[in-house]
Amino acid sequence: MRRTLSRYLIEEQREKGKINADLRLLIEVVARACKSIAVAIGKGAIGGEGGVLGEAGSDNVQGEAQKKLDVISNEIFLEANEWGGHLAGMASEEMELPHAIPNRYPQGEYLLLFDPLDGSSNIDINVSVGTIFSVLRCPEGADPTADTAFLQPGTKQVAAGYAVYGPTTLLVLTVGDGVACFTLDREQGSFVLTQEHLRIPEDTKEFAINMSNLRHWEPPVRRYVEELLAGKEGPRGKDFNMRWVASMVADVHRIMTRGGIFMYPLDAKIKDKGGKLRLMYEANPMSFIVEQAGGAASTGRQRILEVQPNGLHMRVPVILGSKNEVELVTSYHGT
Numbered sequence: 279m280r281r282t283l284s285r286y287l288i289e290e291q292r293e294k295g296k297i298n299a300d301l302r303l304l305i306e307v308v309a310r311a312c313k314s315i316a317v318a319i320g321k322g323a324i325g326g327e328g329g330v331l332g333e334a335g336s337d338n339v340q341g342e343a344q345k346k347l348d349v350i351s352n353e354i355f356l357e358a359n360e361w362g363g364h365l366a367g368m369a370s371e372e373m374e375l376p377h378a379i380p381n382r383y384p385q386g387e388y389l390l391l392f393d394p395l396d397g398s399s400n401i402d403i404n405v406s407v408g409t410i411f412s413v414l415r416c417p418e419g420a421d422p423t424a425d426t427a428f429l430q431p432g433t434k435q436v437a438a439g440y441a442v443y444g445p446t447t448l449l450v451l452t453v454g455d456g457v458a459c460f461t462l463d464r465e466q467g468s469f470v471l472t473q474e475h476l477r478i479p480e481d482t483k484e485f486a487i488n489m490s491n492l493r494h495w496e497p498p499v500r501r502y503v504e505e506l507l508a509g510k511e512g513p514r515g516k517d518f519n520m521r522w523v524a525s526m527v528a529d530v531h532r533i534m535t536r537g538g539i540f541m542y543p544l545d546a547k548i549k550d551k552g553g554k555l556r557l558m559y560e561a562n563p564m565s566f567i568v569e570q571a572g573g574a575a576s577t578g579r580q581r582i583l584e585v586q587p588n589g590l591h592m593r594v595p596v597i598l599g600s601k602n603e604v605e606l607v608t609s610y611h612g613t
């Protein structure tokens with residue numbers, strides 16, 4: 279019998295007691311929003327003036343040029359989730375401040391953080407993009423319209439997931455009880471459980487990093503990658519393969535499927551910003567998922583999930599995936 283996302287969540291609630299009804303419904307709403315984003319992306323250039331493709335003509339809070347689909351996806355997430363009754367507030371990579379739930383809607387106990395469209399640079403060339411989300415509890419008495427309510431380390435996440443809009447639309451989810459993968463059945467309009475208990479192999483022969491930054495990396499990462507490149511003749515004694523999609527969701531999903539290590543380390547160009555990837559919308563949710571699948575996630579100096587955020591849009595170096603490789607790079611950092 280087909281197990282849909284709804285059924286999986288009901289089991290997590292009623293049989294396993296891992297989530298409450300509010301969190302179940304919240305995840306259902308998030309999944310519906312991802313379906314709507316998948317439909318919007320599917321329209322591509324249809325509709326004149328490039329359709330949903332191309333630039334929006336605006337910048338986000340990080341000073342990055344927004345694509346039309348960044349804006350559309352953000353709107354879809356806000357609209358779908360604000361009236362659901364399960365949230366105290368939302369924060370998005372695309373918005374400077376938290377989004378308050380309007381008074382006319384019921385208020386809930388959770389905070390939702392999201393990167394509505396990850397891998398924006400791939401939209402216009404028809405390569406996989408995705409959505410990443412993280413759920414926290416709103417601390418008692420905290421003001422959900424203020425940043426401070428959201429500034430909790432990743433260990434406090436109660437759920438996290440990502441959608442990949444690729445040849446198929448996938449939703450990968452953890453509620454702290456392992457990782458499950460659902461495939462969107464486009465005819466039925468439902469997410470069907472296609473893999474449970476995902477595990478990342480501890481060893482790998484594949485790595486993902488933007489090699490064009492090599493000259494800017496810190497010595498530990500440079501040493502690690504140079505050893506991989508040396509292959510059979512080098513200290514690792516085996517050949518490694520490299521992949522870089524430049525959509526974190528797609529690169530991480532490959533690692534969830536067949537292992538590997540993904541790195542967006544600190545480099546001289548981005549040192550002042552603290553890294554490239556955003557802690558709250560990218561690094562934390564992905565690290566929660568990776569750890570739940572038996573992998574590891576580190577900044578090189580610290581477990582990502584233990585980083586105390588100092589701002590909603592804080593950036594961190596990210597090294598995640600197959601456990602033994604992540605531990606090796608971390609050891610090169612002298613930690």
Ligand SMILES: O=P(O)(O)OC[C@H]1O[C@](O)(COP(=O)(O)O)[C@@H](O)[C@@H]1O
Nearest residue numbers: 393395396397398399488524525526
């Ligand atoms: O273009 P670069 O420097 O290789 O960076 C790629 C990284 O940037 C990101 O696209 C950032 O995400 P956004 O598209 O949400 O800004 C990651 O998905 C990806 O890993």
Ligand SMILES: [Mg+2]
Nearest residue numbers: 393395396397
């Ligand atoms: Mg992103």
Ligand SMILES: [Mg+2]
Nearest residue numbers: 393395396397
């Ligand atoms: Mg984005």
